[in-house]
Amino acid sequence: MMRGPCQNSSCTFSATNTCVLGNPPEDCENRPLIDGDDDDDVAEDEPGTEEAEEETPVADAARGSGVVGMPVLTAPDDGMRSLPASRTLGIAQVNAIMENRPACLVGIVGLAGAGKTAALVSAYLLLSNGVFEGFSYADSDTLRAFEEISRASRIWQKGNPPEQITVHTTLSNDREAGFLHLRLRRDADDRIFDMLLPDLPGEWSRALIDRNDADRLEFLKSSSVIWMMVDGRQFANAARVTRARYRAKLLIERLADLLDGSRPRLMIVPTWQDKIAFPQAEADTLRECGRSFGFEVDLAPIASFSWDEDMEPGHGVADLFSRTLTAGPPPPDFWPVTDRSADDRKLASYRRDA
Numbered sequence: 001m002m003r004g005p006c007q008n009s010s011c012t013f014s015a016t017n018t019c020v021l022g023n024p025p026e027d028c029e030n031r032p033l034i035d036g037d038d039d040d041d042v043a044e045d046e047p048g049t050e051e052a053e054e055e056t057p058v059a060d061a062a063r064g065s066g067v068v069g070m071p072v073l074t075a076p077d078d079g080m081r082s083l084p085a086s087r088t089l090g091i092a093q094v095n096a097i098m099e100n101r102p103a104c105l106v107g108i109v110g111l112a113g114a115g116k117t118a119a120l121v122s123a124y125l126l127l128s129n130g131v132f133e134g135f136s137y138a139d140s141d142t143l144r145a146f147e148e149i150s151r152a153s154r155i156w157q158k159g160n161p162p163e164q165i166t167v168h169t170t171l172s173n174d175r176e177a178g179f180l181h182l183r184l185r186r187d188a189d190d191r192i193f194d195m196l197l198p199d200l201p202g203e204w205s206r207a208l209i210d211r212n213d214a215d216r217l218e219f220l221k222s223s224s225v226i227w228m229m230v231d232g233r234q235f236a237n238a239a240r241v242t243r244a245r246y247r248a249k250l251l252i253e254r255l256a257d258l259l260d261g262s263r264p265r266l267m268i269v270p271t272w273q274d275k276i277a278f279p280q281a282e283a284d285t286l287r288e289c290g291r292s293f294g295f296e297v298d299l300a301p302i303a304s305f306s307w308d309e310d311m312e313p314g315h316g317v318a319d320l321f322s323r324t325l326t327a328g329p330p331p332p333d334f335w336p337v338t339d340r341s342a343d344d345r346k347l348a349s350y351r352r353d354a
């Protein structure tokens with residue numbers, strides 16, 4: 001048995017022979033075990049992605065030389081390894097960032113069309129135009145991913161907005177979340193904040209509500225804040241509000257269940273405020289529901305875009321980020337207290353001094 005090409009879309013192993021996660025190539029789980037003649041499905045795993053296009057010729061050439069899945073060229077040592085992944089980050093990369101520096105991991109949930117992607121696009125566009133109140137853009141490891149989700153929003157004409165500015169989110173790996181990274185500088189004190197923001201399909205929240213399918217949302221346990229996005233228009237519509245309210249409450253209950261003991265701050269984020277204000281009674285109901293499950297609840301209404309001349313596009317988005325960052329990360333879990341024994345005396349005293 002050999003290992004085939006890497007299936008992690010962020011990894012450049014096939015091109016550089018270096019695992020982006022630092023795994024030994026022979027043992028990396030992202031490279032499936034294959035028999036020499038049964039690797040056809042590997043290259044087709046992510047149709048349409050550039051990574052997949054790059055991998056195919058390498059795999060084919062390797063097949064011809066009898067060394068299945070191994071690159072035929074040696075990796076150039078040009079420092080490229082340290083470049084960040086161009087698309088979204090996987091869980092392993094997010095973990096690596098969080099171990100290296102304080103970062104604010106946000107959980108973003110909500111049904112399809114709630115406005116999850118739109119909020120991220122709105123923040124990115126405001127930052128790129130230097131009009132994100134209270135913050136400026138410092139860096140991003142996932143610029144290409146931001147550009148991809150923002151593309152359609154750059155081409156619509158004023159006065160003729162399309163129905164959909166962002167497209168329905170799909171993931172190349174439907175079991176693993178893809179994260180966007182933003183580094184912000186806060187104007188007030190020049191402090192730098194790293195934020196990790198998943199752009200998930202609404203189906204993940206629907207599956208959590210309908211089937212309690214929670215495995216792929218496990219990462220929410222490590223988040224400091226959860227944004228629960230809801231389409232604000234539904235809560236101001238007599239025919240739709242009952243169902244919208246029921247599903248929002250069920251989502252809160254499911255989240256509480258999935259999170260076990262941990263309780264990140266819950267921000268309820270009604271979108272489409274340019275169309276209609278979120279009814280106070282609905283806000284109170286959701287707040288109360290969140291509290292009954294032990295959440296500290298906050299409400300942050302936004303208009304990621306705006307069809308209303310009296311409301312600026314991106315209304316409330318900077319405030320959402322600002323309030324998220326004041327929540328502070330949960331206490332870090334590394335350097336846990338362990339029993340000392342005579343054998344680890346040096347390490348123990350190092351920790352005391354550090």
Ligand SMILES: Nc1nc2c(ncn2[C@@H]2O[C@H](COP(=O)(O)OP(=O)(O)OP(=O)(O)O)[C@@H](O)[C@H]2O)c(=O)[nH]1
Binds near residue numbers: 165166170272307
């Ligand atoms: N005017 C206005 N339009 C919005 C707002 N939020 C979302 N939209 C529109 O609603 C569409 C759907 O929003 P998305 O952000 O793509 O929805 P989503 O939650 O990411 O949905 P999935 O990816 O399918 O889960 C967007 O393309 C926008 O056109 C808002 O606050 N104001």
Ligand SMILES: [Mg+2]
Binds near residue numbers: 116
């Ligand atoms: Mg989306």
